[in-house]
Amino acid sequence: xxxxxxxxxxxxxxxxxxxxxxxxxxxxxxxxxxxxxxxxxxxxxxxxxxxxxxxxxxxxxxxxxxxxxxxxxxxxxxxxxxxxxxxxxxxxxxxxxxxxxxxxxxxxxxxxxxxxxxxxxxxxxxxxxxxxxxxxxxxxxxxxxxxxxxxxxxxxxxxxxxxxxxxxxxxxxxxxxxxxxxxxxxxxxxxxxxxxxxxxxxxxxxxxxxxxxxxxxxxxxxxxxxxxxxxxxxxxxxxxxxxxxxxxxxxxxxxxxxxxxxxxxxxxxxxxxxxxxxxxxxxxxxxxxxxxxxxxxxxxxxxxxxxxxxxxxxxxxxxxxxxxxxxxxxxxxxxxxxxxxxxxxxxxxxxxxxxxxxxxxxxxxxxxxxxxxxxxxxxxxxxxxxxxxxxxxxxxxxxxxxxxxxxxxxxxxxxxxxxxx
Numbered sequence: 001x002x003x004x005x006x007x008x009x010x011x012x013x014x015x016x017x018x019x020x021x022x023x024x025x026x027x028x029x030x031x032x033x034x035x036x037x038x039x040x041x042x043x044x045x046x047x048x049x050x051x052x053x054x055x056x057x058x059x060x061x062x063x064x065x066x067x068x069x070x071x072x073x074x075x076x077x078x079x080x081x082x083x084x085x086x087x088x089x090x091x092x093x094x095x096x097x098x099x100x101x102x103x104x105x106x107x108x109x110x111x112x113x114x115x116x117x118x119x120x121x122x123x124x125x126x127x128x129x130x131x132x133x134x135x136x137x138x139x140x141x142x143x144x145x146x147x148x149x150x151x152x153x154x155x156x157x158x159x160x161x162x163x164x165x166x167x168x169x170x171x172x173x174x175x176x177x178x179x180x181x182x183x184x185x186x187x188x189x190x191x192x193x194x195x196x197x198x199x200x201x202x203x204x205x206x207x208x209x210x211x212x213x214x215x216x217x218x219x220x221x222x223x224x225x226x227x228x229x230x231x232x233x234x235x236x237x238x239x240x241x242x243x244x245x246x247x248x249x250x251x252x253x254x255x256x257x258x259x260x261x262x263x264x265x266x267x268x269x270x271x272x273x274x275x276x277x278x279x280x281x282x283x284x285x286x287x288x289x290x291x292x293x294x295x296x297x298x299x300x301x302x303x304x305x306x307x308x309x310x311x312x313x314x315x316x317x318x319x320x321x322x323x324x325x326x327x328x329x330x331x332x333x334x335x336x337x338x339x340x341x342x343x344x345x346x347x348x349x350x351x352x353x354x355x356x357x358x359x360x361x362x363x364x365x366x367x368x369x370x371x372x373x374x375x376x377x378x379x380x381x382x383x384x385x386x387x388x389x390x391x392x393x394x395x396x397x398x399x400x401x402x403x404x405x406x407x408x409x410x411x412x413x414x415x416x417x418x419x420x421x
Contacts, residue, residue: 004038004293011286012328015373016394022373023275026282033289040292047288048281052107052376054241056280057272059111061248062222064271065215065255067115068264073208076119086124086198090131091191093117094138098184101139102149103227106377108244109139112219114384124200129390133400134191136381137369141187141408144365145180152335156361159339160353164231176358179415183366183408190407194400214254218247276383280376287329296334299325311349311421315359318342319413322363323405327370335364355420362412369405372397 011029015022033039039047066072083089093113101109113135121128143150147157147164156162162170168177210216225243229235236242248268255264290296299321307314318338325334342360346353368375372382372394378401382392 001293001295001298003036004033004290004295007032007038008286008290008295012373016371019391019394023279023282026279026286028282030282030285030289033286038293039285039289043292044285044288047291048284051238051241053277053280054238055108055244056111056277056376056380058241058244058246058248059108059222060272061268062215062218062244062251063111063115064268065248065251066219069212069215070208070210071213071216071219072115072119073123074210075116076123077207079116080120080123080202083202085202086126086200087192087195089120089202090134090195090198091188093120093131094134094191095184095188097135098138098142100223101142102145106136106139106143106150106375107380108222108226108240110136110377110380110384112223113139114381118384118388124202126198126200127390128388129385129392129396130195130198130400132381132385133378133392133397134195134404136375136377137401137404138184138187139377140369140375141184141366141404142180144361145177150365152331152361152365155335155339156357159343160357171352171354173419174415176361176416179358179362179412180408182411182415183362186411187404187408190403191400194403215251218251222247271387273380273383273387275386276379279373279379279383283373290329296329299329299334307345309349311351311355312417314345314349315355315417315421316413318356319359319363319409322360323367323370323409326364326367327374331364331368331375335360338364352420355416358416358420359413362409362416366405366409366412369401369408370398371401374401 007029011025014025018025030039034041034044079089079092083092093116097109097113100113110132114132117131117135118128121131144153146167147153147162153167157164157166166175168175170176222244225247226240229239229243232239252265252268255268256262258264307317322331322334322338338360339357342356343353346356368378372378372392378397382397385392
């Protein structure tokens with residue numbers, strides 16, 4: 001276990017220092033876990049979330065077709081006509097990202113909304129880094145708002161027997177949705193402060209003309225099908241990924257038939273950010289390695305021992321410990337491991353486990369916003385910027401991610417204690 005922890009820590013330090021080589025560092029670390037036997041070859045692929053990888057590839061392809069049709073540019077024009085300056089454009093896009101992310105995957109949300117932000121940045125000739133980061137962290141925030149917003153929410157719903165409506169009203173009290181929205185209001189207010197100097201005036205100009213509406217139909221179809229699929233019980237694990245890649249393939253076939261050439265097809269394929277996909281693939285294997293070596297279980301046990309018999313202390317440790325660990329550890333295996341631990345601690349105390357469940361979910365979901373590699377949505381947003389030629393420094397992300405996380409978690413932390421303690 002000790003060597004696994006050292007290798008894991010070294011991997012993340014190297015990725016933070018050598019940002020341009022993150023995919024190769026993650027893959028090299030994964031190779032060490034496999035070759036050393038810490039991650040059995042027979043179990044390796046079970047830790048890779050192919051659903052997320054397929055969603056990224058498929059949505060990126062569809063987004064490429066969407067950009068080519070000029071629809072993001074038109075949406076950018078519409079937004080620019082409704083706001084007075086860049087600051088409010090950022091806030092509107094962030095709130096919109098949060099709304100969409102409450103119902104579909106965070107990564108898909110970033111992939112859909114980032115092109116609009118890029119189009120706005122190009123029209124105004126401004127740096128899009130802060131705008132994309134704000135979109136990514138906002139999408140992560142709202143993932144915990146509903147049963148279908150994030151995998152961790154689905155895990156809690158299944159384990160605790162919660163329905164879709166239980167996230168809004170649970171056991172006669174306001175549900176987790178309202179805690180997340182309270183955090184969202186505080187976080188949006190913080191964004192107003194962080195971007196207070198972005199006062200460049202926005203002028204309403206001539207509207208862009210969309211050249212092809214079919215990619216827009218594909219994107220709307222992606223959103224509708226993802227929402228519909230979220231209500232299907234016991235659906236195959238690859239459902240969302242197959243939806244995204246399937247609609248992308250439809251778009252590629254149409255482009256080929258329309259142009260009678262492979263050129264538009266190859267162009268879309270090259271637009272897919274394979275470096276981001278390789279980075280996530282490597283990280284999934286690294287997380288699998290430390291999970292196999294008992295590191296995640298040890299973290300759960302440590303939290304349980306430190307808490308003792310004090311409910312407030314245990315709740316505080318669960319919430320903020322989850323924030324800290326999820327900044328570096330994939331929150332899916334972490335939440336899966338911690339749910340029975342949390343229930344056991346609640347039973348030992350003779351209390352309802354709801355407050356600990358909600359503290360776990362909010363902390364684990366929002367903790368990914370602390371670091372640029374703490375959540376798939378962050379990695380995806382940074383990958384989009386890199387493809388556009390913009391390098392994201394750790395300081396660029398941290399100055400938004402850290403205060404945003406605190407502004408979102410603290411109100412939710414107080415909310416749960418007031419209503420569920």
